[in-house]
Amino acid sequence: MKPIWTVDDADAWRDAAMGRNDSDRLDSEKQPYFGFWNGEDWASNFHPAPFIVDWKETDGSVKELRFECSEQWFMFRKAWRFRDHSAMDAVLQPGLDPYQYKAIGRNVQGFDETVWDEESRVYMFEALMFKFSQNPDLAKQLLETGERVLVECSPFDTIWGVGLGKQTKDGRTDDRWKDSGNWRGKNRLGFLLMDVRDVLRSDKTPFEFKYGPFIDLIPQLDRPADELYKWVYPEASGDGPIRVGWCAFSTPVDQWWHLIYATSGCTDCYPVLEKSGIDPWKTLQSNDYSKLNAEQVQALMTWLTRAERFGAGTVSESLDKGWLLNLLKRLRDIGRNMEHAHQYVASARQPAENSPTIVPAHDA
Known part of the structure; x- marks a missing residue:
């Protein structure tokens, strides 16, 4: 680097x-x-x-x-x-x-x-x-x-x-x-x-490092609801809500929870939402996330994972109405805008021509 x-x-x-x-x-x-x-x-x-x-x-x-x-x-x-x-x-x-x-x-x-x-x-x-x-x-x-x-x-x-x-x-x-x-x-x-x-x-x-794993999930979520239900809970019949207790230990849900809690900033979701004046339910239901910044998107995803009617009982609403998918797409748009706006402004201080490069080592 x-x-x-x-x-x-x-x-x-x-x-x-x-x-x-x-x-x-x-x-x-x-x-x-x-x-x-x-x-x-x-x-x-x-x-x-x-x-x-x-x-x-x-x-x-x-x-x-x-x-x-x-x-x-x-x-x-x-x-x-x-x-x-x-x-x-x-x-x-x-x-x-x-x-x-x-x-x-x-x-x-x-x-x-x-x-x-x-x-x-x-x-x-x-x-x-x-x-x-x-x-x-x-x-x-x-x-x-x-x-x-x-x-x-x-x-x-x-x-x-x-x-x-x-x-x-x-x-x-x-x-x-x-x-x-x-x-x-x-x-x-x-x-x-x-x-x-x-x-x-x-x-x-830094943006790609932190949010790339989330953005990579878009193809998994960008598909019909019945397929999503089967992905989250393979035994789902497609009728009625999917209760979180049924799928708490399924691979997709487990991976999602790990990603949320392993990402820096997950513990700050409530202060971020409060400081931003964001009502989580109203914002999610509006499906208009165009004014959210990356920190606010992460806070909403974390809130949704904790209290989201995920916690109150169901995951089907988040999947069926595209809340998670659209939050992830907003993250992707933010990343693209940053790339276009900055394109990494060249540092005023350039490293020496023959300076060594840091190359990740393979684990012994």
């Missing part, structure tokens, strides 16, 4: 990919684990990984900022979030080591732990996108982990790590980190690295 230089570009990928991997989606019995910790490991935030960010100042001007590792960016954003300009300047000093960046971050003025706990994953995701998109050698190592669960084996960190190390205090090997059932921490860094790994594998735009 192309290097990411701006916060806006990093945040576009955050909206598309952050949160795809978490402890609820682990299959501990099938997935192997990959552990890392401290600056000697390429996955660590302390590992040398120089990158550049085109930083937009409050007056709209753009300033090129240089960072030596992802920890430096993370502490810079911490100082920025709490408006500690002295700490921002201190973090940008040349010649500091990662521990010094962290020490500056610990003393940020105006710090609010609740706010930081809620928002810090966003800034960490940015740091990782800059780090791996601008350092192909590091990206290659991340891709070579295949489908392994990435684990920060910090015995001291129960937020970003798992609260377990690779060794006991007396130096013996400790493999408890290889089973998520033993974890004492949230492993936020490991899961965010897995999100970034998914991005690096992709040759898509």
